[in-house]
Amino acid sequence: MSTRSLFAQQHPLRILQSVVETAIDGIFLMNNEGIIILCNPAGNKLFGYEPNELIGKDITLLMPSPHRQQHATYVNNYLTTGIRKIIGIGREIDGLRKDGSLFPARLAVSEIIMDEEHFFTGIIHDLSEVKAAEKKLLLLNQELEQMVADRTNELQDAINRLLDTNQLLIQSIEKHKTYENALLEARDELRKSLENEKDLGKLKSGFISMASHEFKTPLSSIISSAALIGRYESSEHITDRQRHIERIKTSVSHLNLILSDFLSIGKLDEGRVEVQVTSFSLNEMIDDLIIEMKDLLKKGQHLSFDYRTAGIELKSDKNMIRNILYNLLSNASKYSGEDQPIRGIVKRNENNIIIEITDHGIGIPIEDTKHIGSRFFRS
Numbered sequence: 001m002s003t004r005s006l007f008a009q010q011h012p013l014r015i016l017q018s019v020v021e022t023a024i025d026g027i028f029l030m031n032n033e034g035i036i037i038l039c040n041p042a043g044n045k046l047f048g049y050e051p052n053e054l055i056g057k058d059i060t061l062l063m064p065s066p067h068r069q070q071h072a073t074y075v076n077n078y079l080t081t082g083i084r085k086i087i088g089i090g091r092e093i094d095g096l097r098k099d100g101s102l103f104p105a106r107l108a109v110s111e112i113i114m115d116e117e118h119f120f121t122g123i124i125h126d127l128s129e130v131k132a133a134e135k136k137l138l139l140l141n142q143e144l145e146q147m148v149a150d151r152t153n154e155l156q157d158a159i160n161r162l163l164d165t166n167q168l169l170i171q172s173i174e175k176h177k178t179y180e181n182a183l184l185e186a187r188d189e190l191r192k193s194l195e196n197e198k199d200l201g202k203l204k205s206g207f208i209s210m211a212s213h214e215f216k217t218p219l220s221s222i223i224s225s226a227a228l229i230g231r232y233e234s235s236e237h238i239t240d241r242q243r244h245i246e247r248i249k250t251s252v253s254h255l256n257l258i259l260s261d262f263l264s265i266g267k268l269d270e271g272r273v274e275v276q277v278t279s280f281s282l283n284e285m286i287d288d289l290i291i292e293m294k295d296l297l298k299k300g301q302h303l304s305f306d307y308r309t310a311g312i313e314l315k316s317d318k319n320m321i322r323n324i325l326y327n328l329l330s331n332a333s334k335y336s337g338e339d340q341p342i343r344g345i346v347k348r349n350e351n352n353i354i355i356e357i358t359d360h361g362i363g364i365p366i367e368d369t370k371h372i373g374s375r376f377f378r379s
Helices: 002-008 012-022 041-047 067-082 126-231 235-268 282-296 318-334 366-371
Strands: 028-032 036-039 091-096 104-116 117-126 277-281 302-307 311-319 341-348 353-358
Touching: 028 041, 028 311, 036 117, 041 091, 067 366, 104 126, 126 235, 282 302, 282 318, 311 318, 318 341, 318 353
Parallel strands: 302 341
Antiparallel strands: 028 036, 028 117, 091 104, 104 117, 277 311, 341 353
């Protein structure tokens, strides 16, 4: 047996005392009433007391509220029920020094039973340095998080500025596109204007031809009727004279309508057309037109209207409506052959009055349909 083993067997209490006195953690021994029986030097120093100053004192002297008030309840509950809540379980506590300051510590409580009497040992390890290190680490972590947040904000600001710059660039591009489109439209408008100028020259020539033709027919009728009236001098020819007089009146009325059409075009260009709205019967107006058209119809031509809706009252410009229908009917007669019927239909749908004129003329060539509505154009 070695010398050390022999010494340990012969002096166990001295060895135990040395261990307790040289331990760096505070070691306390209490009875079941919580009275301190033993405290090592590290424990005295940890709590700021002189040697043996804590012997005989209640262990709650080293506890801050509310643990001081609850300690007796913990011990009594254990001794009564045998249920351990703090014994054999390490936990973190706050220690109360003699000067009233607190420090963080880790407490481990164990139980000793000798001669059926309960004793408790408490080993307290100072966590001040650990907590200081944790606090420092927490502060460093917070600083790091703040730095990350600041860098993130700076990056976000840079991204936002980049997005703003990109948006400005997009807007600039859109403006340039708008300017380019405006230039293209201006070029197209200029091209159209040049084409319109060319078309205008053609229209002027067409107008002269058309005006000559439109005026020639009624003027010829007036001249021939006037010449014939001069031949009917006797009273038995009064009926013939009256027929030619009515023919002259009709031709003059036709000429007046042609001139009105030309004046209407000029007024439209100058924006001087005033709409004269009145209430009138559409059926009666068409019946008057049919009577007026009789002398203009060619040999064998017959004009009729089918009123599918009776008693239509319009509120509009009667003269404009009449001129439109007169032009349609006169053209239907002019471009249809002899012995050809001309038929009109008046009908109504939910929101509109529809008037259809059907003749048997040669029609409009497909390539000229784009000019429908153009002034002075003749196919």
